[in-house]
Amino acid sequence: MSTVIETEEHKALRAAVAALGKRYGREYLTTVIKEGRHPDELWAEAAKLGYLGVNLPEAYGGGGGGIAELSIVLEELGAAGCPLLMLVVSPAICGTVIARFGTEAQKREWLPKIAEGTRTMAFGITEPDAGSNSHRITTTARRDGTDWVLTGRKVFISGVDIADATLIVGRTQDAKTGRLKPCLFIVPRDADGFEWRPIDMELRGAEKQFELTLDDVRLSADALVGDDDAGLFQLFAGLNPERVMTAAFAIGIGRYALSRAVDYARERTVWKEPIGAHQAVAHPLAQAHIELELARLMMQRAAFLYDAGDDAAAGEAANMAKYAAGEACVKAVDQAVHTLGGNGLTSEFGLASLITVSRVARIAPVSREMILNFVSHQTLGLPKSY
Numbered sequence: 001m002s003t004v005i006e007t008e009e010h011k012a013l014r015a016a017v018a019a020l021g022k023r024y025g026r027e028y029l030t031t032v033i034k035e036g037r038h039p040d041e042l043w044a045e046a047a048k049l050g051y052l053g054v055n056l057p058e059a060y061g062g063g064g065g066g067i068a069e070l071s072i073v074l075e076e077l078g079a080a081g082c083p084l085l086m087l088v089v090s091p092a093i094c095g096t097v098i099a100r101f102g103t104e105a106q107k108r109e110w111l112p113k114i115a116e117g118t119r120t121m122a123f124g125i126t127e128p129d130a131g132s133n134s135h136r137i138t139t140t141a142r143r144d145g146t147d148w149v150l151t152g153r154k155v156f157i158s159g160v161d162i163a164d165a166t167l168i169v170g171r172t173q174d175a176k177t178g179r180l181k182p183c184l185f186i187v188p189r190d191a192d193g194f195e196w197r198p199i200d201m202e203l204r205g206a207e208k209q210f211e212l213t214l215d216d217v218r219l220s221a222d223a224l225v226g227d228d229d230a231g232l233f234q235l236f237a238g239l240n241p242e243r244v245m246t247a248a249f250a251i252g253i254g255r256y257a258l259s260r261a262v263d264y265a266r267e268r269t270v271w272k273e274p275i276g277a278h279q280a281v282a283h284p285l286a287q288a289h290i291e292l293e294l295a296r297l298m299m300q301r302a303a304f305l306y307d308a309g310d311d312a313a314a315g316e317a318a319n320m321a322k323y324a325a326g327e328a329c330v331k332a333v334d335q336a337v338h339t340l341g342g343n344g345l346t347s348e349f350g351l352a353s354l355i356t357v358s359r360v361a362r363i364a365p366v367s368r369e370m371i372l373n374f375v376s377h378q379t380l381g382l383p384k385s386y
């Protein structure tokens with residue numbers, strides 16, 4: 001695969017997903033959200049067409065592709081106005097981590113069902129007292145015989161209500177050094193001591209965010225994914241795809257908003273020519289398009305590096321792609337709303353609600369500033385202030 005020119009297979013996938021997205025579209029998602037439902041029909045159809053598990057190994061019911069393909073799926077659904085946020089979490093993070101580090105039994109139990117859309121897995125790392133500083137998480141796993149007992153709190157975890165389990169990032173105490181190390185556990189939704197409550201968000205989305213409490217949640221040994229010694233390496237195997245997929249989410253939404261604005265600017269006439277003829281209207285839209293395209297190029301590069309197994313290079317590229325896509329999305333949505341004048345703020349046109357949605361990609365899963373920190377320290381070798 002080339003990162004500069006898309007392959008015929010990728011173009012075909014893009015066109016097929018775009019056609020699916022078009023059949024559902026923004027109206028479908030708006031109705032689902034209004035009715036307080038989940039986009040189950042679209043999720044099921046995407047699964048049937050092989051899109052949900054396109055990145056998962058063929059041996060476990062997946063399509064045998066990578067994050068490059070999955071990001072195309074999310075971007076195109078977003079561009080049609082109906083992004084599926086749980087694609088970022090279930091197949092991209094959880095599916096990847098299980099496929100790479102899970103036991104044979106975990107792979108057999110989860111991957112085919114994630115691919116066929118009958119099971120979903122949420123992902124929980126963020127904690128109220130750690131936030132961006134995930135080295136500070138305190139959700140602790142202690143051994144009790146062969147079992148693990150998990151205690152802690154998580155916040156902003158997406159889709160816990162619809163997920164059959166949540167992949168929880170905890171830490172074990174290293175007996176030798178006293179240092180805490182991250183490890184990953186599959187926590188079933190109905191586990192004793194596992195509670196969640198929705199957080200009121202000013203976001204119009206089908207997927208809700210939750211605060212979790214893990215109060216001595218007892219898990220059998222087979223709940224641990226991979227090795228309790230592999231630590232950060234395993235974690236980043238899931239977090240790099242998450243960044244690529246957040247970029248896809250952002251680019252999709254940016255494209256959707258931009259296309260609505262362009263359609264409007266072509267038609268709306270208050271002087272002699274449609275407003276799109278005024279360069280003050282046209283240029284910012286052109287700029288938004290260029291920035292979305294540039295962000296996509298970096299996203300494709302990150303996906304290519306990740307799929308090629310170059311985790312270190314993928315980490316840098318995935319961060320930069322997420323940054324670029326988040327910024328491009330915020331700008332595109334802002335300009336789209338502005339292009340519609342008063343209509344930009346009406347429910348009928350439905351663009352204003354994307355303002356908060358577009359901010360998600362600037363904050364999550366890692367904020368703009370934390371990416372700038374990463375590039376300052378890791379790429380440029382500048383000293384650290386914290």
Ligand SMILES: Cc1cc2nc3c(=O)[nH]c(=O)nc-3n(C[C@H](O)[C@H](O)[C@H](O)COP(=O)(O)OP(=O)(O)OC[C@H]3O[C@@H](n4cnc5c(N)ncnc54)[C@H](O)[C@@H]3O)c2cc1C
Pocket residue numbers: 089123124125126127130131132133155156157158159203209360363364365366367368369370373386
């Ligand atoms: C819609 C949504 C869905 C989410 N879904 C999930 C999920 O499914 N699973 C999950 O685990 N998490 C999820 N999150 C959480 C998300 O990853 C966090 O919100 C994000 O990591 C930022 O953490 P925080 O909110 O605690 O902000 P903080 O860490 O409190 O940061 C606040 C501000 O301070 C800045 N800041 C912090 N430290 C520095 C520094 N050293 N230098 C410069 N600036 C700094 C940040 O950039 C930010 O602007 C979700 C969040 C949202 C909004």
